[in-house]
Amino acid sequence: MSGTVLRQEDSKVEVTGFEARYYDTLMNLITLGWYPSFIRKVIADLRPRAGERILDMGAGTGRNALLMHAYTGESGRIVGLEIGEEMQRQFRSKTAGIPSIRLEDRRIDEALSYEEEFDLVFLSFVLHGFIQEKREAILRNAYRALRPGGRIAILDYANFDVDEAPGWVRFAIRRVECPLAEDFIRRDTKEILTAHGFGEFREEYYLLGHIRLLVAEREEKPEGDV
Numbered sequence: 685m686s687g688t689v690l691r692q693e694d695s696k697v698e699v700t701g702f703e704a705r706y707y708d709t710l711m712n713l714i715t716l717g718w719y720p721s722f723i724r725k726v727i728a729d730l731r732p733r734a735g736e737r738i739l740d741m742g743a744g745t746g747r748n749a750l751l752m753h754a755y756t757g758e759s760g761r762i763v764g765l766e767i768g769e770e771m772q773r774q775f776r777s778k779t780a781g782i783p784s785i786r787l788e789d790r791r792i793d794e795a796l797s798y799e800e801e802f803d804l805v806f807l808s809f810v811l812h813g814f815i816q817e818k819r820e821a822i823l824r825n826a827y828r829a830l831r832p833g834g835r836i837a838i839l840d841y842a843n844f845d846v847d848e849a850p851g852w853v854r855f856a857i858r859r860v861e862c863p864l865a866e867d868f869i870r871r872d873t874k875e876i877l878t879a880h881g882f883g884e885f886r887e888e889y890y891l892l893g894h895i896r897l898l899v900a901e902r903e904e905k906p907e908g909d910v
């Protein structure tokens with residue numbers, strides 16, 4: 685891994701074609717039916733509250749937005765950001781007729797104009813698919829979009845030693861997953877979030893500790909911020 689130059693072009697985070705069209709079904713099948721109950725549990729652990737404003741970055745098919753809407757209700761607001769055409773189509777069709785859910789065709793890795801307007805920013809299986817420079821840009825966007833005291837929630841791989849992981853995990857990370865995933869796993873996500881002005885961490889672990897929901901609060905940024 686070390687010495688390999690990672691390029692954004694090698695990422696698999698922009699889901700297109702067959703994979704995009706059947707994304708939810710494929711997730712259910714690949715995980716042998718585990719995914720629906722897993723993601724319901726994650727959203728319950730996320731604890732969205734009635735009336736909250738949520739920014740869902742890299743929102744996918746809208747499955748997560750719908751699950752969060754069950755908590756936020758019509759007094760809340762969910763804004764999904766998504767660039768994949770097929771993902772956007774499914775998001776719009778799934779959430780049609782729900783006024784408090786909206787989709788915007790925006791890149792999350794370029795400067796966004798939201799300023800302190802959200803209570804919660806959700807990044808679900810998105811951050812690992814970017815080179816570190818872009819991850820930092822996404823975190824800067826998240827920080828600015830949140831009101832002080834608002835929460836960022838990252839559902840993604842935990843930080844662990846891939847060499848020491850069980851064979852099926854090593855296979856999934858090194859042969860199936862996005863080539864940028866292992867780089868994400870190796871870095872200390874909490875340390876990176878701290879440098880971006882987040883603190884008060886809360887963590888929930890799944891899949892034998894290999895997947896984590898990391899929730900942190902927006903604090904004031906330290907001097908010499910990134």
Ligand SMILES: C[S@@+](CC[C@H](N)C(=O)[O-])C[C@H]1O[C@@H](n2cnc3c(N)ncnc32)[C@H](O)[C@@H]1O
Pocket residue numbers: 697698699741742743744745747748765766767768771790791792793807808809810
């Ligand atoms: C692995 S999927 C996860 C989707 C969803 N968050 C979930 O958990 O089901 C990553 C998503 O991010 C979207 N995406 C990739 N790059 C993006 C970018 N630069 N800006 C906005 N969305 C992006 C992809 O199209 C895809 O829908």
